[in-house]
Amino acid sequence: MRETRRGDCEWCGLRRVCFPGRLTAESPVGAALLNIRCVRIARGHALYRAGERIEAFHMLRSGCIKETDGSDGRESIVNFCLPGELLTVQNGASAKSQLTSVAVETSFVCAVPWRVFYRVCAQFPTATGEFIKLVAKSGAGTRELLTMIRGRGALERVAGFLSNLCARMQSRGLPARDFRLGMSREDIARYLGMRSETVSRCFTELARRGVVRVRAKRIQVLSVQEMRRLSLAEVVSGLDLPAAEREAG
Amino acid sequence: MRETRRGDCEWCGLRRVCFPGRLTAESPVGAALLNIRCVRIARGHALYRAGERIEAFHMLRSGCIKETDGSDGRESIVNFCLPGELLTVQNGASAKSQLTSVAVETSFVCAVPWRVFYRVCAQFPTATGEFIKLVAKSGAGTRELLTMIRGRGALERVAGFLSNLCARMQSRGLPARDFRLGMSREDIARYLGMRSETVSRCFTELARRGVVRVRAKRIQVLSVQEMRRLSLAEVVSGLDLPAAEREAG
DNA sequence: CGACGCATTGATACGTCTCAATGGAAGTGG
DNA sequence: CCACTTCCATTGAGACGTATCAATGCGTCG
Numbered sequence: 001m002r003e004t005r006r007g008d009c010e011w012c013g014l015r016r017v018c019f020p021g022r023l024t025a026e027s028p029v030g031a032a033l034l035n036i037r038c039v040r041i042a043r044g045h046a047l048y049r050a051g052e053r054i055e056a057f058h059m060l061r062s063g064c065i066k067e068t069d070g071s072d073g074r075e076s077i078v079n080f081c082l083p084g085e086l087l088t089v090q091n092g093a094s095a096k097s098q099l100t101s102v103a104v105e106t107s108f109v110c111a112v113p114w115r116v117f118y119r120v121c122a123q124f125p126t127a128t129g130e131f132i133k134l135v136a137k138s139g140a141g142t143r144e145l146l147t148m149i150r151g152r153g154a155l156e157r158v159a160g161f162l163s164n165l166c167a168r169m170q171s172r173g174l175p176a177r178d179f180r181l182g183m184s185r186e187d188i189a190r191y192l193g194m195r196s197e198t199v200s201r202c203f204t205e206l207a208r209r210g211v212v213r214v215r216a217k218r219i220q221v222l223s224v225q226e227m228r229r230l231s232l233a234e235v236v237s238g239l240d241l242p243a244a245e246r247e248a249g
Numbered sequence: 250m251r252e253t254r255r256g257d258c259e260w261c262g263l264r265r266v267c268f269p270g271r272l273t274a275e276s277p278v279g280a281a282l283l284n285i286r287c288v289r290i291a292r293g294h295a296l297y298r299a300g301e302r303i304e305a306f307h308m309l310r311s312g313c314i315k316e317t318d319g320s321d322g323r324e325s326i327v328n329f330c331l332p333g334e335l336l337t338v339q340n341g342a343s344a345k346s347q348l349t350s351v352a353v354e355t356s357f358v359c360a361v362p363w364r365v366f367y368r369v370c371a372q373f374p375t376a377t378g379e380f381i382k383l384v385a386k387s388g389a390g391t392r393e394l395l396t397m398i399r400g401r402g403a404l405e406r407v408a409g410f411l412s413n414l415c416a417r418m419q420s421r422g423l424p425a426r427d428f429r430l431g432m433s434r435e436d437i438a439r440y441l442g443m444r445s446e447t448v449s450r451c452f453t454e455l456a457r458r459g460v461v462r463v464r465a466k467r468i469q470v471l472s473v474q475e476m477r478r479l480s481l482a483e484v485v486s487g488l489d490l491p492a493a494e495r496e497a498g
Numbered sequence: 499c500g501a502c503g504c505a506t507t508g509a510t511a512c513g514t515c516t517c518a519a520t521g522g523a524a525g526t527g528g
Numbered sequence: 529c530c531a532c533t534t535c536c537a538t539t540g541a542g543a544c545g546t547a548t549c550a551a552t553g554c555g556t557c558g
Contacts (some may be wrong), residue, residue, distance in 0.1 A: 069396055073481060076396045090389065092381030098389070114378075120372045132341030135381065139388045140339065140347070146395050147318055147325045150442030152318055154514070185537060193399030195515060200538050214539075216523065232322060403546070434505060449506055465505075465555060478556060499558105506553070514545085521538070528531080 016130040054244040055094040056111040058087040063107025077191040104182040158202035160231035265379040290352040300376025304343040305360040307336040326440040354431040407451035409480035
């Protein structure tokens, strides 16, 4: 096992699955047990596409992957996967994928074959619980997206999107206030259920309020707190408020 | 085991978990192993509330349960659970619930303690996979709701809601064309991310088009096909796929 | 039977989508 | 290395749809 692998595993959600029971990160027998394949996906390329048979579940090691669902006609984006997070688990066994996973930027992914995983579960009973916890967390993310979108205005959605991104990056030890959005405005729009033009207008508005600094894909978050407040804004429409006064100083 | 229990288990998603390996429904040792408690929840009452510690996961046996998420300020409805379906799995272990589960109509629920479940998994390795499959299916439902809402008009959402309901009821052998909506228009509105007035208008419009017959909470679906068509309508981006590509139900 | 809550219907305001044009960044070829 | 090309992001003006506010009708339950 290379040094880099240990480092990557430090923040990975699968750590307790890969190194179950008495095994620790220092004795990486767990990783060997899971027979992990580390796959490289170049930007714009797919890990798998809807309709393809997949025999494993996947964990993102680095980069960013967008998961799209084309079953409804349009390519709806259901998730932007960040390092240390599980890609959507669809079946629990080898079966046809309903989703397409495309790398927004060049990414590395751990692929864990289901058969191998279940064998490990039989040997280390704690692995089952740890994995279910991960899947549940992934589902919580989808619900959060759902509530972020329903009945919320455009500005609240974009603010919610950014503050959610900040929180997830921070919890993984990644730079959370100054980063590069790999995905296009169009992708963000399809993720949030709006038009790319509206996304643009919201970025401009957030910048005008001094919450972020936007230069193309580079994003600097100036006030996470204010961003979070905006994302939770009540039914009172946000765009008409003279917010300039509040941000004096 | 009473006769009724066997009958209820026939269509239950947990069947393969409760009766793993060589055990069958005729030898209900599996159910005993899982130490299932069958709980009755009167209409309007809660199985558990956000913040409460829950030690089990739950499966709906009969009735209808709405799951709400109050973490965003408003009581957003994330799911209407139908018989044979898993209530949202949040943790994979005993932990505080983020959701509140309230019976829309008087319901019966199977509660499976996590500790017991994991013991069964250790004994019957297939149980793990079956359960993960269930959780994944539950997650797919949330994603479906997500795509049903994003970027869709009010009429499409209501049509999608109804056709989704039909499909789920039919797959469980329940009356799927003439049923009673236990939940209020307000609940449907909070589920679909719109106002109750708009939901009303959509029901009226669907009735005007001859797709359904609506009398208060009683719903008769006159054309499931047309309903499904409406739910997917207004997709501008090349949805003119040949019928061969699409699968019939 | 009466009262309350829920569902329906109507008129108006507001926000986002749409269509269209400009601006700027990234990548290509000379 | 610079000019060119192309794609993406930004900005603007108008149309459309849903939220909103308000009133009435009807089912449910005391």
